[in-house]
Amino acid sequence: MLNVMQVTKKYHKVVANDDISFTIPDGEIGILLGPNGAGKSTIIKCIMGFLKYQGKIQMDGLDNKSVEAKKLMGYVPEIPSLYPNLTVDEHMEFIARAYKLKDYKEYKDELLARFDLEDKKKKFGDELSKGMQQKLSICCGLLPRPKLMIFDEPMIGLDPHAIKELKLLLGELRDQGCTVLLSTHMIDSIEELWDTTYIMKDGKVAAVVRKENMGETDKSLEDIFFEITEGEDKSIVKGQEE
Ligand code: ATP
Numbered sequence: 757m758l759n760v761m762q763v764t765k766k767y768h769k770v771v772a773n774d775d776i777s778f779t780i781p782d783g784e785i786g787i788l789l790g791p792n793g794a795g796k797s798t799i800i801k802c803i804m805g806f807l808k809y810q811g812k813i814q815m816d817g818l819d820n821k822s823v824e825a826k827k828l829m830g831y832v833p834e835i836p837s838l839y840p841n842l843t844v845d846e847h848m849e850f851i852a853r854a855y856k857l858k859d860y861k862e863y864k865d866e867l868l869a870r871f872d873l874e875d876k877k878k879k880f881g882d883e884l885s886k887g888m889q890q891k892l893s894i895c896c897g898l899l900p901r902p903k904l905m906i907f908d909e910p911m912i913g914l915d916p917h918a919i920k921e922l923k924l925l926l927g928e929l930r931d932q933g934c935t936v937l938l939s940t941h942m943i944d945s946i947e948e949l950w951d952t953t954y955i956m957k958d959g960k961v962a963a964v965v966r967k968e969n970m971g972e973t974d975k976s977l978e979d980i981f982f983e984i985t986e987g988e989d990k991s992i993v994k995g996q997e998e
Pocket residue numbers: 767770771772790791792793794795796797798799941
């Protein structure tokens with residue numbers, strides 16, 4: 757579904773993404789795990805087509821900047837970007853119209869209920885708390901039922917109930933065949949919810965860890981993360997296909 761090929765992104769002299777390649781197969785959950793500044797948000801913004809970069813990115817064989825590809829993608833940014841003068845309900849309506857959705861009202865209400873926003877439908881964007889903004893941003897991203905869902909640090913600012921709902925939803929999305937890419941630096945937050953973890957360091961994918969290979973080691977993902985990012989033994993790295 758998602759194919760990132762030799763992507764390099766520089767901000768002037770800073771190489772934020774250095775020749776990154778990875779593939780997330782249909783219906784799998786891929787995690788970008790890395791310390792602050794590793795380049796996670798940058799590669800996500802490249803995938804979304806917001807930045808200029810060297811390299812190639814495709815989804816379902818379509819160039820990521822094509823309208824056809826954009827129709828497949830849902831995105832939850834690191835920092836919610838809402839309209840201060842639109843209500844919660846109007847944000848959802850706006851997304852429904854932008855994507856020309858039909859028969860979305862039941863799903864819209866279900867999402868708002870799951871994220872405790874049902875009684876906030878008439879509140880304006882600038883009247884929402886930070887966590888509520890994040891929840892609305894997640895609802896907006898999910899409403900079009902994208903085939904590829906991209907979350908940039910989605911857990912930040914969420915209360916425990918919303919984190920639980922989001923984790924449940926990730927499992928449901930996978931069951932429905934949706935491909936997911938999620939970035940985080942909080943190892944605990946992803947638990948078992950992943951198929952492949954791409955450990956990023958200094959703008960590179962430093963290791964690719966397949967869940968199916970975890971049985972071959974008694975190390976946890978956290979152990980592997982620290983060994984990679986803090987420069988210890990790298991012999992346990994699984995299946996790096998770069
Ligand atoms: P975090 O976990 O802190 O969100 P990240 O892994 O998402 O970090 P990026 O935001 O992609 O990391 O940043 C990667 C590098 O690119 C960092 O060195 C950062 O300072 C730099 N960078 C990011 N955005 C810009 C920008 N707009 N202009 C200049 N440099 C930038």
